[in-house]
Amino acid sequence: MTETENIACSTYDVVVLGAGPVGENVADRTRAAGLSTAVVESELVGGECSYWACMPSKALLRPVIAQGDARRLPGLSASVQGPLDTAAVLARRDYFTSNWKDDGQIGWLESIGADLHRGHGRLTGERTVTVTGPDGIRKVLTARHAVALCTGTRAVLPDLPGLDEVKPWTSREATSAKAAPGRLVVVGGGVVATEMATAWQALGSQVTLLVRGKGLLNRMEPFAGELVAEALTEAGVNVRTGTSVESVSRDNGTVVVVTGTGDRIEADEILFATGRAPRTDDIGLDTIGREPGTWLEVDDTLRVTGSDWLYAVGDVNHRALLTHQGKYQARIAGAAISARASGAPVQADPWGAHAATADHGAVPQVVFTDPEAAAVGLSLAEAEQAGYRVRAVDYDLASVAGAGLYGDGYRGRARMVVDLEREILLGVTFVGPGVGELIHSATIAVAGQVPISRLWHAVPSYPTISEVWLRLLEAYRDN
Incomplete structure (x- = not known):
């Protein structure tokens, strides 16, 4: 031929x-x-979403978040103090990926x-x-x-000495792994890094999170990264900000990471969540x-x-x-x-x-950590940099009756960024358990450029977390 x-x-x-x-x-x-x-x-x-991103990652995270919710509820918390059934969680993940077929x-x-x-x-x-x-x-x-x-x-991997011999994880390996590594180093501070640190710590790994910058989730409002970092630390993750990776190697199966300060960290696997190309x-x-x-x-x-x-x-x-x-x-x-x-x-x-x-100003996103972080539109810093005359209105989500029903020790925060010229919302951020299902209401407000005077008449159901809308609007009106 x-x-x-x-x-x-x-x-x-x-x-x-x-x-x-x-x-x-x-x-x-x-x-x-x-x-x-x-x-x-x-x-x-x-594609990526079905087999190595959205679906498997959320299948891994859902039991973690459900257990976190249960542990905050008196009458239930004592029953869920044990570890997750890692094999069952991974089997359910495999179901959601159709076993990669x-x-x-x-x-x-x-x-x-x-x-x-x-x-x-x-x-x-x-x-x-x-x-x-x-x-x-x-x-x-x-x-x-x-x-x-x-x-x-x-996934983008950095140009580091020794990287080829280490065979590092990217997001694909992190969402499709067949077992929890005993020790896992996660490099990065964005969505993939925080979600996978959340998942694998709960599934039995000892996770060290190395973040080159000052905090996590730096494309959201600063308080989002702060609350997620606090929760990760309480869950047992070693969160180290301001830490760069200078070299990696694998010695008799053990990954050795050398940081910019000369510290040596050992692990079984290393995940780089350092960007996309x-x-x-x-x-x-x-x-x-x-x-x-x-x-x-x-x-x-x-x-x-x-x-x-x-x-x-x-x-x-x-x-x-x-x-x-x-x-x-x-x-x-x-x-x-x-x-x-x-x-x-x-x-x-x-x-x-x-x-x-x-795509220009009403892009919603949910980070499925515990607590969840959800945002749409511009952050306060982005709005100010774009030249808008704005005001940020904050509210403690724990003060909302519906949030209190989620259990003891609820921690969360809400912010809306108001365009003072038009009195519409440019951005909204929620952090706290259960807020992922709340972000679409904010997306409608931002995408629809709904005047605050009209939002006042969108009455939230009681007692739900969505009552935070009333509290934010009251704070804007009264101050």
């Missing part, structure tokens, strides 16, 4: 590179509009009429993707209307005059700047590295691609179907 005979060619309306939640949602929208759609995936259909996700793609192409996909010219399958056979997929890059991100280094960007390995700038329809056919959706455009925001972008991109394919105008409408405006 000649090389030419070893290449199959197919033409579709849309080619989607990457079959994670973002790529799946783009395909869902374009197929719903009647566009033939190919989806290319080199790993598991369902994607049959169900493949079935879903088939149900919407999208064609799946297994293998590594690369751009090989305008509107063209070449897929090299596991068997070495190549397929050339040509898109009539659009190619959507939905390839996500990968776009998975654009080997997808053929050079064939269309763009730089491999870079983030891709897009407009609000998720079309790559300077192109009329290329879209970059989800993490690769660096707008908001969150699954729910990527899926939101995918719905916008799918609608925009479909409209342009039909010749219809792409413009704002009552649903905002063609413009990803939420």
